Amino acid sequence: MRENAKDPQRHAQRMAAKQKIMHERIAGAQKEQGLLLVLTGPGKGKSSSGFGMLARALGHGMKVGVVQFIKGTRETGEEAFFRRQPGVEYHVMGEGFTWDTQDRERDTRAAEAAWQVARGMLTDASFDLVLLDELNIALRYDYLDLDQVLDDLQARPPMQHAVVTGRYAPEPLIELADTVTEMKVIKHAFKDQGIKAQRGIEL
Amino acid sequence: MRENAKDPQRHAQRMAAKQKIMHERIAGAQKEQGLLLVLTGPGKGKSSSGFGMLARALGHGMKVGVVQFIKGTRETGEEAFFRRQPGVEYHVMGEGFTWDTQDRERDTRAAEAAWQVARGMLTDASFDLVLLDELNIALRYDYLDLDQVLDDLQARPPMQHAVVTGRYAPEPLIELADTVTEMKVIKHAFKDQGIKAQRGIEL
Numbered sequence: 409m410r411e412n413a414k415d416p417q418r419h420a421q422r423m424a425a426k427q428k429i430m431h432e433r434i435a436g437a438q439k440e441q442g443l444l445l446v447l448t449g450p451g452k453g454k455s456s457s458g459f460g461m462l463a464r465a466l467g468h469g470m471k472v473g474v475v476q477f478i479k480g481t482r483e484t485g486e487e488a489f490f491r492r493q494p495g496v497e498y499h500v501m502g503e504g505f506t507w508d509t510q511d512r513e514r515d516t517r518a519a520e521a522a523w524q525v526a527r528g529m530l531t532d533a534s535f536d537l538v539l540l541d542e543l544n545i546a547l548r549y550d551y552l553d554l555d556q557v558l559d560d561l562q563a564r565p566p567m568q569h570a571v572v573t574g575r576y577a578p579e580p581l582i583e584l585a586d587t588v589t590e591m592k593v594i595k596h597a598f599k600d601q602g603i604k605a606q607r608g609i610e611l
Numbered sequence: 612m613r614e615n616a617k618d619p620q621r622h623a624q625r626m627a628a629k630q631k632i633m634h635e636r637i638a639g640a641q642k643e644q645g646l647l648l649v650l651t652g653p654g655k656g657k658s659s660s661g662f663g664m665l666a667r668a669l670g671h672g673m674k675v676g677v678v679q680f681i682k683g684t685r686e687t688g689e690e691a692f693f694r695r696q697p698g699v700e701y702h703v704m705g706e707g708f709t710w711d712t713q714d715r716e717r718d719t720r721a722a723e724a725a726w727q728v729a730r731g732m733l734t735d736a737s738f739d740l741v742l743l744d745e746l747n748i749a750l751r752y753d754y755l756d757l758d759q760v761l762d763d764l765q766a767r768p769p770m771q772h773a774v775v776t777g778r779y780a781p782e783p784l785i786e787l788a789d790t791v792t793e794m795k796v797i798k799h800a801f802k803d804q805g806i807k808a809q810r811g812i813e814l
Binding site: 443445452453457462468487489490569582586587588589590592595607608 | 649650655657659664665667671688689690785789794799811
């Protein structure tokens with residue numbers, strides 16, 4: 409986690425707005441509201457936890473949106489599964505995109521295009537939950553403007569949940585979030601020993 | 612996490628068997644195999660991560676089993692969602708069961724009955740993944756025999772994944788597991804302030 413709010417004034421404004429919302433929320437405790445959740449850290453389970461929340465929301469008949477900010481070379485199990493569920497809008501950034509492209513300009517364009525899709529969801533109150541999978545990685549590489557991302561997250565509809573996953577969550581995002589979990593590796597035996605990722609678990 | 616292997620000899624046998632399997636696995640690296648995953652710690656995201664892995668496995672056309680060792684008073688989103696998916700066998704321990712019953716004998720019977728269901732899955736190679744949600748809590752309260760649970764987990768079909776969730780994973784289970792993640796609370800603002808659990812996120 410790192411400090412990288414680029415604009416101290418916008419940061420202060422966000423924090424003031426958050427404090428106001430918090431006070432209102434505490435005053436009206438027991439009210440339903442949208443939460444901003446961040447799942448970060450090096451341990452296994454960040455994205456899968458986000459997808460579990462997606463399933464949970466769908467179980468309540470909610471409408472959900474997913475933007476995946478990292479596209480591997482293979483189609484993942486979660487993509488295959490959730491694309492066929494009713495009530496899911498699923499977007500994967502840049503077909504065939506990986507972080508191995510070594511083409512910073514192309515990566516930035518792909519990340520920005522993905523953020524426009526995310527923004528569309530974050531301004532549409534018909535989405536009950538928006539999962540921004542591996543967004544933290546796009547922020548880590550400065551492919552997106554952090555202040556813009558934070559402003560858009562904060563401006564989302566009050567009942568909408570947003571879930572952000574990925575290592576290296578930036579500190580200002582953690583400050584803005586309602587709930588933050590850090591996944592710690594206790595052991596990851598096979599990864600350390602070069603055993604391949606297992607379908608259904610890692611992919 | 613605590614040390615509570617009750618029978619040192621069985622523990623030693625298990626560890627020797629595990630070492631043998633590990634050596635075989637390393638020798639044959641890149642092979643597919645079933646993994647034992649443990650998701651523990653106080654942070655949010657343990658069960659949802661298990662349910663995300665379930666979704667991922669279903670996306671690969673796998674057959675999955677779920678045993679939930681804690682039954683709240685309300686039907687959860689995950690239960691509603693996964694029960695209607697093809698390829699899922701879903702069992703919730705003891706209808707209306709909660710840990711609030713204060714009836715130790717009844718709780719133990721319910722946990723043992725749930726373990727028999729789990730054992731049926733863990734001895735059936737047609738299940739590609741078995742999720743034992745909140746099993747750690749049943750172990751924590753000594754409602755189940757830890758050695759029996761560990762033996763059954765270790766004896767499962769070699770290609771079957773098993774995922775165990777819940778706080779307070781016992782140390783011998785962590786030793787037996789292939790991958791262990793501890794969820795750490797960075798913040799859980801609303802819970803601390805008594806704001807109710809939100810549908811789609813907590814339930």
